[in-house]
Amino acid sequence: MLTDLVDDASALAEVDDPLEAELAGALFVAMSRAGGEEIMAAFAGAFIPAIEARGTRAALTLLTAIGAMGGEAEKPVTEAARAASARMRANSVPAPTWADDLAQPLTAGPFTRMHDDQDIMSVLIGVFQRAGRDHALMITVDHQHCGAAEQIYLLDAEELPTAVAAIHQGARQDGVKISTKKLGAPEFRWHVEQALEARAVHDEEDGPNDDAPVDANLLDEEEGPGYAPLAVLTRSRLETLPPTRRPRGATASGHAADRTAMDVLQQFAALIGNSGGPAAFGLDLPPARRPAPAKLPAKRKKSNGPAPIYQIKVGLRGAKPPIWRRLLVPGDITLNRLHQTxxxxxxxxxxxxxxxxxxxGQFGRxxxxxxxxxxxxxxxxxxxPAIKDKFRYTYDFGDDWEHDILVEKTAPADPATTYPVCIGGRRAAPPDDCGGIWGYQDLIEVLTDPSHPEHQERLEWxxxxxRDQFTPDTFDLDQVNQRLRTR
Structure with a gap:
């Protein structure tokens, strides 16, 4: 069995992305953690040395993947794996191809928390970077179930905007308001730790399902790694962040299971074989429920003459006091060009x-x-096509800046005017990436209070x-038109 386990890990030595190897290590660690302290001790004191004794590159690959995990609760296993890896490298056993990438520092951010207006569910998102590769962890939290983590999704950074957009779109269709807040690393760590700890308590109460051939908490046969190994990976990522800003809650003890260490290891070997190799998986979102849109009218023809100039008012939804711009744009401006405007x-x-x-319909990328x-x-x-028509424009599906666009009137073009042009507005717009309307309100509060602990950090950002340079109540028409001329 041990031979099969190590041989199955040999393919990990040549993967391009070390994240795949980390997931294999996380799966091994999750198996040991599920059995409680006694089984973790057996893994650290017996199975890790047995893997090291194989003396092969495949064995070093598996031990390096296990040692890459950094959660506090898993230290007996991960530290034993790191020590064994160091001895094997000292004996000139060839390292996996991704070892150098894995040794590079991990950077993190931004961090975001999205939650509904009833505070029933929330989503915690953290982006991590290493060796030129980005990935994101998305943790869904059920606040009706003790604030426990419900699921963890591992996404390529390129997939994240689409996943966030789908959450916002589904919420809008269901009439649910989503608020977004940018978090500092310590806050993000605190929120995630609380969610993981609450889930750990529930999993302990439920106990292992010994009758199931494959524990879905460890591996989804169709999707890949289940919640447990992704939680190990998440805790490892949290260990690289600054200490949590708030005191941690009570931690749950490990499972008091009846399984032996050999039972657990046999199941792990079966999981490695069944999974076809660990791999990151995407967020499988249900199709959106959208009513069929009306048929799009035909474009203006040359024979219809030049397009009129539209006067439109673009207002930022949720802003109090209101924030808006009044613009003059050609009627035949494309929506992409209107986006830039x-x-x-x-x-x-x-x-x-x-x-x-x-x-x-909906138009964008x-x-x-x-x-x-x-x-x-x-x-x-x-x-x-008509005066008083309204539609909506949303920019940044994370911060969710929603704008109402109203057609106020139309008029012939003035040959002396270069369009588009702004003819009025109110208040400065929020800065990009500040966390949406909620985040902007928080930013104003922080910057107007010099004693706030984040005051200087926000100024530097x-x-x-x-703070006198921050003037949210001002509107500079000349500055807006300068940007329009150079856009």
């Missing part, structure tokens, strides 16, 4: 996903999974020397 008018930097919600059609060929007058 709104970015300039509000001072958004860009770089995030966006979507226009109209009576004729084409995405079949989200049901978004390309906004490149679609014009403003197609989706808002904004590139300001003094």
């Amino acid at each position: 709104i970015l300039a008018a509000f001072g958004w930097h860009g770089g995030h996903l966006h979507v226009f919600d109209t009576a004729y 084409a995405d079949r999974d989200l049901g978004h059609r390309s906004d490149g060929p679609v014009t403003l007058e197609q989706v808002a 904004l590139g300001l020397d003094h």
Whole structure:
């Protein structure tokens, strides 16, 4: 059995991304953790030395993957694996190809917490980077179930905006308001630790399912690693962050199971064989429930003459006091160009996903999974053909900056005017990436209170020397039009 276990791990030596190897190590550690302290001691004192005794590159690969985990609760196993790995490297056993990448420092951030207005569920998101590769951990938390972690998703960083967009879109369709807050690393760590600890208590109360051939908590035969190894990986990531800002709650003890260490190891060997090798998996979201949109009107033809100029008011939803811009744009401006215009008018930097919600469908970057059609060929007058027509524009599916767009009136173009142009507005727009409306309100509170512990940190984040430079109540028309001319 031990031979099969090590041989199955030999393929891990050549994987491109060390994250795959880390998941194998996390699965091994999760198996030992599930058996409680006695079985963890057996893993550390018997099975780790037995793997080391194989003396092969495959054995070193498995031990390196196990030793990469860094959670406090798993130290007996992970420290034994690290010590064994060091001895094997000293004896010139070849290291896996990803060992150098794994040795590079892990950086982290940004961190985000999304929650519904009833505080029934929340989602904690952390992005991590190593050796030029980014990945994200997304932890869903059930606040009706003691604030326990419900599921952990491991995503490529490129998949994260789509996953966040799907959460917001589903919430809007269900009439649920989602609030978003950017977290510091210590806050993120505290929230995740609380959720993992609550889940650990529940899992201990439920106990292991000894009748199941494969524990779904350890491995989903279709999706890959289950909750338990992903929790080990998550705890390992948390260990790289600054200490939690708030005191930790009571920790749950390990399972008092009847299984022997050999029972656990046999199941682990079966899991490795059944899984076809650990791999990261994406967030499998249900298809969105969208009513069929109206048919998009045809584009203006040359024979129809030049397009009129639209006067539109773009208001930021949820802003109190109101924040808005009044713009003059050609009626045949494309929605993509209108997107760029709104970015300039509000001072958004860009770089995030966006979507226009109209009576004729949703337009942004084409995405079949989200049901978004390309906004490149679609014009403003197609989706808002009449005065008083309204539609919505959302920028940054994490911060969720929602804007209401109202067509106030139309008029012939003035040959002396270069469009688009801003003719009015109120208040400065929030800075990009500050956590949505809720985060902006928190930012204002922090910057107006010099005694706040985060005051200086937020000033530095904004590139300001003094709080007097932060003027959320001002609107600079000339500055807005300068950005419009250079956009």
